[in-house]
Amino acid sequence: MRLTTRSLRAAATAAVAGAAALTMTAIGAAQADDAGVRVARQAGEAPPAQPDAAPYALLEAGDLPPAPTPWTAGPVTDGSGGERFCVGTRVPDTGSVHRDFFTELDTSADQTVHEAATVRDARRLTAELRDAVEHCAERLAEQYPGATVRERDHGRFHAIQTEMPGSSRDVNLVGVARSGRFVTVVQWGQMGPMESAPVGDFRDTLRTAAHKLR
Template identity: 40%
Template sequence: MHALRTALTAALAAAGLGLATAPPTPAAAAPATARTGPVFLDAAQLPPSLTPWTAGAVTGGLPEGDVPCAPGVLPAKGTAHRVFHTELDTGGLQVTTVAPTAAKAAETAAGLRRALAACADRVERQYPTTEADGAYHGRLAVEDGAHVYSLDTRDLQVGSTDIALFSVGRDGRTVTYVQWGQMGDLEDAPLDAFKTTTRTAVDQLHR
């Protein structure tokens, strides 16, 4: 079963809040296109998993269903994304956008942070049978800074639980968003490894 295909996450996806899920295709990593913009994470740079990560191609524009927990914040222009998945219930996503100025990029990063901080409240308002707990896990000292968040959800009708980790980082005019998710709770999430992934993502944007 691909990542996070629960009744809750299907509903959240329809509302633009869904957690990234794996595409139904390739068993092998798709080759990266020739780089004309910021560098993206590769499969080996994601938190360790019981089965290998597969990285999709870097694709221009926003991901299908927009950015999990932050719909409407990023523009399609100047934006690209990459989806990751494993053979088990784990998925990931990186979305990167290049703004016209560093000031605009800082504004975009702040908008993503506000959306992530408010995601749990938004989920509970839209889905009364869902409990959602969001948490902020601090700032990382890399380039112009990165910030890490989590969202822990429980569907009270089905009894399923999902956990997602998110980060937002900036290097000059470039903002990157990274998401990891699987079924389970925050205690099951590789928070330290995700912070390492985030540092790597931001540090290598313009290597």
């Protein structure tokens, strides 16, 4: 068969076009493979590190003894919260957080949590705080000679009633708990006599506070 110049030129053009198409296909496939590798690598990358959550939790408003009006929980704040009933400033400010609770009437509460450097330090602080609570009524009676002070020992916490001359009667419940390196002090108070204190409910509150340290 005789091939004309036009036929040869057309065949050459077709061959070049075919080669170019194969080249583009190969390049496209390589790019697709490379993109796939990049996507796979990105998908396999570890997510950015997140800040560590606190190893403990503080009480919420619903964990407190029932009150005539709803509890309001304040923010969790760094530090020990300054001087506290019975324990004073014995809880170190560094390594501590605290939260205050309020109602619309005359009932309030607070919690302080301290993270000690070692379990031994936590045990030592717990013993010091419990001793302070145990002898709180004695110190109040010495500090305020004209006041009437009553106390009841409930084991892990104490109920203390104070009545200053010309003032109202107040009752406070104060307890200390520990779990590992974490120590907490929980205090509840309101106007009223010793008999109005929610002893059973506060025992549950202190137990909950200890559980949340784990």
